[in-house]
Amino acid sequence: AQTVTQSQPEMSVQEAETVTLSCTYDTSESDYYLFWYKQPPSRQMILVIRQEAYKQQNATENRFSVNFQKAAKSFSLKISDSQLGDAAMYFCAYINQAGTALIFGKGTTLSVSS
Amino acid sequence: GAGVSQSPSNKVTEKGKDVELRCDPISGHTALYWYRQSLGQGLEFLIYFQGNSAPDKSGLPSDRFSAERTGGSVSTLTIQRTQQEDSAVYLCASSLFRGSDTQYFGPGTRLTVL
Numbered sequence: 001a002q003t004v005t006q007s008q009p010e011m012s013v014q015e016a017e018t019v020t021l022s023c024t025y026d027t028s029e030s031d032y033y034l035f036w037y038k039q040p041p042s043r044q045m046i047l048v049i050r051q052e053a054y055k056q057q058n059a060t061e062n063r064f065s066v067n068f069q070k071a072a073k074s075f076s077l078k079i080s081d082s083q084l085g086d087a088a089m090y091f092c093a094y095i096n097q098a099g100t101a102l103i104f105g106k107g108t109t110l111s112v113s114s
Numbered sequence: 115g116a117g118v119s120q121s122p123s124n125k126v127t128e129k130g131k132d133v134e135l136r137c138d139p140i141s142g143h144t145a146l147y148w149y150r151q152s153l154g155q156g157l158e159f160l161i162y163f164q165g166n167s168a169p170d171k172s173g174l175p176s177d178r179f180s181a182e183r184t185g186g187s188v189s190t191l192t193i194q195r196t197q198q199e200d201s202a203v204y205l206c207a208s209s210l211f212r213g214s215d216t217q218y219f220g221p222g223t224r225l226t227v228l
């Protein structure tokens with residue numbers, strides 16, 4: 001069975017600094033998709049970034065980028081120039097090509113201080 | 115355009131009562147998902163609808179839980195004879211066609227069973 005592990009329950013960063021959130025996953029599939037979602041206190045899950053496993057290039061979205069290491073089954077999220085609005089819980093999620101449901105990690109709570 | 119909407123935002127009920135939670139997906143999205151988010155269990159898949167196909171109910175925790183999707187659009191999740199362990203945030207998501215398409219989430223319904 002596929003699993004997603006986020007080993008950092010909590011992380012903190014200062015405004016304008018860079019922080020990296022870790023995620024590892026376990027799968028025997030070769031074709032799959034990985035996501036980072038952000039959930040602020042409002043509860044709304046917001047897509048941060050999406051990565052297709054067949055793509056070698058790491059996905060980026062403005063200040064957010066990933067380090068996708070397929071062989072190591074690692075998918076970390078880097079947030080550059082952190083802002084107060086980045087404070088939230090971040091979830092790493094996996095789904096395979098034929099899958100119907102996202103498999104989520106337990107989440108990392110990120111706090112940002114000024 | 116409009117995102118996924120859910121109602122009610124919060125629901126408090128007494129143990130043993132039935133509740134109905136509603137989800138309006140993004141217009142044109144054929145796939146719809148229900149997830150449950152609780153402190154102890156994290157984010158769990160409940161049920162998946164795709165077009166007119168039979169739903170994937172593999173995540174429903176008991177026969178007290180059921181869901182339907184009318185006209186390929188609005189979905190209702192029903193919990194009968196609620197128990198205290200049903201207390202959680204129920205999240206709905208939709209995607210264009212299938213699970214590996216990006217899933218967009220609604221704001222959730224927080225259910226509290228007294």
